Amino acid sequence: MSLVDTVPVVDEGTPPSPTRRQGRRVTPLRRKQIITAYLFLIPAVVFFVAMFFYPLFNELLTSFTSGLTDPVPVGFDNYLRALSDPVVIHSFLVTLEYAAGSLVGSIIIGLLLALMLNQGLRGRVVLRTMILVPYMTSIAIVGLLWRNILDPSVGILNTALHAVGLPGQEWLNTAPLQTLIGITVWQESGYVMMLFLAGLQAIPEEVYEASKIDGAGVWTRFRRITVPLLAPTTFFVLLVGVISSMQQFGLPYIVTNGGPGDATSLFVFQVYQETFTNQDIGYASAMAFLLLIFILILSFIQMRIGRRKDLV
Amino acid sequence: MNQPNNGLSRRSLLKAAGIGGLSLASAGMLAGCSVGLNKSSGSSSTKGKGKHGVTGERTGKELVIYMNAGHIYKAYTDLFSRFEKEHNIKVTVNPQQWPDLQTKLTAGFLSGDVPDLCEENGSWWSVRWGTAGNVLALDDYIAKDGKAMGFPSDFVKAGVEVRQANGSTYAIPLHLTCNGLIFYNKGLLDAANVDAPKTWDEFTEACKALTGNGVYGAALNQDSSYSLPWVLQAGADYFDASSKKFLTPEAAAAKSFALQQNMVYKYKSSPAPVASVSYSGPQKMFSAKQSAMILTGPWDISPIQTGSADIELGIAAPLTGKTQSATLAGSGLMIPAKSQNADLAWELIKEMTKLKTELAVTTETGMTMPRKSWAENSAVKSDPLLNVVAKSLPLAVATDKPLSQNNNIASITTAYTTMYQQIVSQQTAVDTAMAKFQSTVKSYV
Numbered sequence: 001m002s003l004v005d006t007v008p009v010v011d012e013g014t015p016p017s018p019t020r021r022q023g024r025r026v027t028p029l030r031r032k033q034i035i036t037a038y039l040f041l042i043p044a045v046v047f048f049v050a051m052f053f054y055p056l057f058n059e060l061l062t063s064f065t066s067g068l069t070d071p072v073p074v075g076f077d078n079y080l081r082a083l084s085d086p087v088v089i090h091s092f093l094v095t096l097e098y099a100a101g102s103l104v105g106s107i108i109i110g111l112l113l114a115l116m117l118n119q120g121l122r123g124r125v126v127l128r129t130m131i132l133v134p135y136m137t138s139i140a141i142v143g144l145l146w147r148n149i150l151d152p153s154v155g156i157l158n159t160a161l162h163a164v165g166l167p168g169q170e171w172l173n174t175a176p177l178q179t180l181i182g183i184t185v186w187q188e189s190g191y192v193m194m195l196f197l198a199g200l201q202a203i204p205e206e207v208y209e210a211s212k213i214d215g216a217g218v219w220t221r222f223r224r225i226t227v228p229l230l231a232p233t234t235f236f237v238l239l240v241g242v243i244s245s246m247q248q249f250g251l252p253y254i255v256t257n258g259g260p261g262d263a264t265s266l267f268v269f270q271v272y273q274e275t276f277t278n279q280d281i282g283y284a285s286a287m288a289f290l291l292l293i294f295i296l297i298l299s300f301i302q303m304r305i306g307r308r309k310d311l312v
Numbered sequence: 313m314n315q316p317n318n319g320l321s322r323r324s325l326l327k328a329a330g331i332g333g334l335s336l337a338s339a340g341m342l343a344g345c346s347v348g349l350n351k352s353s354g355s356s357s358t359k360g361k362g363k364h365g366v367t368g369e370r371t372g373k374e375l376v377i378y379m380n381a382g383h384i385y386k387a388y389t390d391l392f393s394r395f396e397k398e399h400n401i402k403v404t405v406n407p408q409q410w411p412d413l414q415t416k417l418t419a420g421f422l423s424g425d426v427p428d429l430c431e432e433n434g435s436w437w438s439v440r441w442g443t444a445g446n447v448l449a450l451d452d453y454i455a456k457d458g459k460a461m462g463f464p465s466d467f468v469k470a471g472v473e474v475r476q477a478n479g480s481t482y483a484i485p486l487h488l489t490c491n492g493l494i495f496y497n498k499g500l501l502d503a504a505n506v507d508a509p510k511t512w513d514e515f516t517e518a519c520k521a522l523t524g525n526g527v528y529g530a531a532l533n534q535d536s537s538y539s540l541p542w543v544l545q546a547g548a549d550y551f552d553a554s555s556k557k558f559l560t561p562e563a564a565a566a567k568s569f570a571l572q573q574n575m576v577y578k579y580k581s582s583p584a585p586v587a588s589v590s591y592s593g594p595q596k597m598f599s600a601k602q603s604a605m606i607l608t609g610p611w612d613i614s615p616i617q618t619g620s621a622d623i624e625l626g627i628a629a630p631l632t633g634k635t636q637s638a639t640l641a642g643s644g645l646m647i648p649a650k651s652q653n654a655d656l657a658w659e660l661i662k663e664m665t666k667l668k669t670e671l672a673v674t675t676e677t678g679m680t681m682p683r684k685s686w687a688e689n690s691a692v693k694s695d696p697l698l699n700v701v702a703k704s705l706p707l708a709v710a711t712d713k714p715l716s717q718n719n720n721i722a723s724i725t726t727a728y729t730t731m732y733q734q735i736v737s738q739q740t741a742v743d744t745a746m747a748k749f750q751s752t753v754k755s756y757v
Contacts, residue, residue: 154585162447170584253589260733276418277725
């Protein structure tokens with residue numbers, strides 16, 4: 001008897017409803033249990049309503065107003081303005097570039113590290129921990145650390161270059177966005193590595209052994225076994241990575257303050273600028289909502305693709 | 313056998329606990345959401361309630377002050393200690409950097425959780441927030457005490473005017489400084505046989521002569537406000553209210569940006585500034601003897617003298633291009649409209665702006681002050697550094713004064729910063745960067 005034979009067949013079109021399925025009336029005891037369960041849930045629900053949905057709703061209302069402390073209704077003006085504002089469009093494009101660069105970089109480096117540390121290397125536990133440390137470090141510390149490393153006059157990197165007779169580089173002026181991407185990859189790769197490591201260890205060794213017997217080389221095994229079987233992990237990394245990259249704020253604020261010029265003015269940094277520097281709360285709220293809508297659409301598309309490819 | 317119902321089963325106890333927790337959570341969170349809405353009707357104390365501000369739990373007990381983190385001088389902290397004793401109140405000082413102070417105040421105005429007294433940075437803060445009703449107009453207080461405290465007669469006019477709009481005054485000047493002074497390392501200039509420059513040409517030549525052996529002739533600042541003295545010296549205006557044009561005449565303004573760009577990329581006598589939240593990069597290079605000169609203001613005297621006592625600091629008057637000019641800087645004190653101790657805050661303003669306090673701060677830090685009697689004081693006149701600053705103050709122009717009530721003033725500043733950094737940090741052609749700036753700010757006026 002196979003395992004499949006022992007599993008009862010469930011009609012997926014029928015939602016699981018014990019009371020309806022059993023055709024029974026809800027007993028007083030059962031009703032009390034349900035009420036008790038809801039009573040225990042209510043604090044959490046109230047917490048989310050008060051701390052998440054209420055501010056969200058409040059922000060939605062604010063996005064239709066203008067003014068700091070005496071808001072005036074302006075309808076959809078803020079949304080229309082944001083969609084045609086070259087500063088906003090520029091910051092959105094910069095954010096897309098940043099998200100794409102940091103995601104691709106983190107995935108490639110994280111996967112390479114995971115493949116390396118999945119081998120029986122001596123000291124691999126220490127190495128894994130060391131590689132994970134940047135991810136566990138506060139973004140403020142990471143920002144200040146790299147700011148000091150990359151400073152063209154007193155930074156460690158240029159001092160090292162000078163020491164070996166090479167000219168110093170102005171990383172934060174000549175390639176500011178690429179530098180931010182590099183810092184993000186440095187910070188995130190350890191986390192991505194851990195996810196891929198978990199995925200790699202879930203792949204049965206027998207699959208590799210069978211392929212070896214069939215004559216598959218290293219590259220073929222990687223391409224035909226590792227990559228497809230890591231697809232759900234890759235999908236998760238992509239989904240989470242896109243959301244967090246689109247919301248990046250700390251790095252541009254601390255390392256470059258959005259500059260030079262507007263080179264690293266990521267979208268959320270621009271929202272911050274509109275809120276606290278330009279004092280245009282309604283406009284900033286509209287921008288934040290447009291970003292939320294974009295991330296929701298992107299996540300929805302990713303989920304649809306994931307479901308179609310059976311990744312979720 | 314059924315247990316007798318004693319009225320408190322474990323289930324009902326848990327249920328009661330759940331309901332209790334729910335009530336507490338709801339009350340706490342809803343109270344948190346309504347910050348500032350009920351403070352004016354707080355019943356805790358009404359002692360000390362004046363004509364202005366609101367009452368709340370701090371009223372008459374604690375005076376909260378937000379100040380720039382670099383301005384918490386001993387002269388002020390000593391004064392706060394005396395003030396605490398005299399008025400039987402606790403003075404709490406919350407130090408912040410300017411950008412963080414702006415963020416904190418903006419959030420405070422929205423939530424109603426504001427300090428009783430706040431230092432402002434001399435730009436649009438007091439006027440814009442004042443005309444919007446977030447900061448008190450000090451007219452009643454000035455009418456009562458102005459004559460006795462010498463306001464405005466004993467204060468430099470430009471420092472007062474920048475805090476006034478529609479006939480009201482929204483802040484009292486605390487420090488009055490100017491940007492565009494030449495700070496130079498006497499030792500390095502003497503070694504290169506170079507005199508302190510007076511004109512653009514002399515400055516350019518001095519920079520070339522001083523650059524070498526790991527030292528730059530000068531260090532430009534990433535903060536765009538440091539570029540405005542150059543614009544004025546070129547004979548251009550930042551904003552001309554009559555024509556509603558920025559950086560006009562454009563050719564003159566372009567000349568000033570071209571000079572700064574050339575210093576970095578053509579003469580290589582200044583490093584390319586690196587964008588950051590701090591304006592102290594050039595001062596740190598100067599203190600580390602990596603730069604022979606910087607263009608700055610009196611706020612850098614103290615960090616240089618305390619951080620690098622071996623540097624013999626010299627200060628020269630602002631340069632002359634087409635004209636000799638500097639930009640007005642400094643700070644002031646304003647009272648938020650929802651201050652819980654507005655009357656006491658005003659009393660403290662009077663103390664902090666007395667000549668005696670000004671001189672104590674100057675002696676301690678070298679900071680320059682807004683009173684005319686301060687500039688006339690013998691201690692100031694006999695100080696070779698302060699004397700240069702005091703003589704330069706009349707040259708200072710408040711560049712964004714014509715825009716102080718424009719709701720887009722911060723966006724305009726952001727666009728200007730973008731343009732400036734593109735020119736000096738990214739070597740974008742001056743014409744291209746200026747055209748982009750003009751196109752961005754066109755709709756803001």
